[in-house]
Amino acid sequence: MSDVMEYKCPACGGAMEFDSKTQQLKCPYCDTQISVEEWERQNAKDQGTAQWTSTGNETWSQEETQDMKVYVCQSCGGEIIAEQTTGASSCPFCGNKIVVKGQFAGDLKPDRIIPFKLDKKAAKESYKNHLKGKSFLPSVFARENHIDEIKGVYIPFWLFDSDIHADVSYKAEKIRVWEQGDMEYTERKSYDVKRGGNMSFSHLPVDGSRKMDNTLMESIEPFDFAEAVPFQNAYLAGYFADRYDVEAKDSQERVTQRIRKSAESAMSQDMEHYTSVNMAHSDIHILNAEYMYVLYPVWLLSTTWNGEHYLFAMNGQTGKMVGDLPADKQAFWKYVLSRGVAIGAVLYGLMWLLMLL
Template identity: 35%
Template sequence: MVTHYKCPNCGSDMAFDAASGKLSCPNCGRQDDIETFPEENIQQKFAPEEAKEYHCENCGAVLLTEAETTATHCSFCGAPVILADRLTGDLAPAKVIPFTISKDEAVAAFKKWTKNGRLTPRGFMNGDRIKKMTGMYVPFWLYDIDGKAEVAAIGTRMRTYQQGDTVITETDFYDVYREIDLSYLKVPADASEKMDDELMDKLEPYDYSDLKDFRMPYLAGFLAEKYDFDEDALFSRIESKIVPYIDTYIGSTISGYSTVSYTNKQINANKKKVYYTLFPVWMVYYDFENKEHTFAMNGQTGKVVGKPPISGGKVAAWFMGIAVSTFAVLKTISYLVGGVLW
């Protein structure tokens, strides 16, 4: 189902505006609240489920999409369209964090970020080689987790003292037992096969106070995909995130011992609730030295992640500066203590 949000004033296609949080008309400037947008101005056309070919209701052009696409633009007239049948039933997100950073703000923030790289090439730092910047909603699963741990250990406390010429060490042994319940709320894992997991993890944290109940108008004007991996397929990734935190917490509860030897440690993370959620991401494609570099920006906070190129000359100069500084410090110390440094 192709969906267009038509402006009640002039009939143009409206898109979600990150700055105002409303549907905005690029032609006449009208803005409408998503919750109260008139239904008679929502145009929909049914297409078979999971079909890859749709027709734009605005100009009639054929829209060819991948099966995972849920929101896109008409390549002919540029109208934002939503493939609504791919967002219903089990494919319907429960929550969404809307974009709060506009494209112009994202470009400015990225250019500012490129200037911060101390070891990046000078030509990279001017930030004027952006090839493309795409706003898209990336599918995530948010997990509420009940963590449980049962631990048994032997702790020792040692005391050393001297009697005459004899050094005596006394060791006391203690049985240690801990039974711990911990809860973790809304632990994220991206569910898109195309997105780099490490890149998406580094975009965290998102501010969950901005979570909204999902409504399709939030997607208008942006790209969006449905999930490739269901909640069960990604749970092992969540366990790999949570278990180290539980393990660290266990260690923090066992203190005051000289040594601790675990005889039993069982850590379990259990799903309590799962939310299918869409997170806002600006994908930045940057040309430098005939190579495309990919970066991602959190569409809510503006945080930029990615690996910028490194300047060999700057790295060499940095190490040279460290060496010269170290030599100067050592020479000063040698002078003060009356020694000679060659």
């Protein structure tokens, strides 16, 4: 078997790439298209080997990893994996140059993958739209901000399923104010409110990459797991895959916090009839916890402006774009002062009216 494996076009022999629009492998030379499953069947028949399959948390086989390389960023230390034919010149996380480390080996094989649904063109358009309507964005940012790289990267996520039982207690208060004659009366009633129940969480994601900001990844949620398919190497053609460096057990604290926050929020619903509600105690029991390892599609846009690096991320399935933007401090304080002057003028006018009455 060859030391280098390509997703060769059955018509012309060129290196095929996964096309997000057609959800098939496509040849950039002769436009031949073929489904991932059909390519795998043909390749397995041609090579005389079994078809690749994915069954929960198995490891990579030697045949699967021999066509993949590890690229390492000398600045942030990020490691990504890609097929050997994928060109790599800069890090999708920090924009600095990356080098080939060597053959990829080890780690768990993903259980599922959501293939890219949107292409690079859609990522550029989403980025432009993201800049529109930002009140305090410097006016020159959109013109001068230079896009260094746009790369499609499969980000590793741990998905957690869990049943929970929650017992939450609150201190609540009702306040009623009324006037009678020249007197104003205030009535306060205090309540001890207790709520409990069972809840289920399915496919709650936590990214498995230390170099990816957790808040950034949570901001591009949700991903629709219904479109996830069993992992096959061919989906990586033309893209990168971030190599996970956070174990599932190390993600449990974060997912527990997310579950706790969601459960407490759900328990506090429909309490508008109280004037104030404060949580007194929360007891969340997590039951039947399970997890799986998946790859989700993300477009990363690395940009530079005024010597500063900015990273934008777009959900490669839904098109949701997020990323920090610089603020025009002069415009911000001008807005604050103008609003302050306007509010001050209104208050001054009201005071004069009261004095005249």
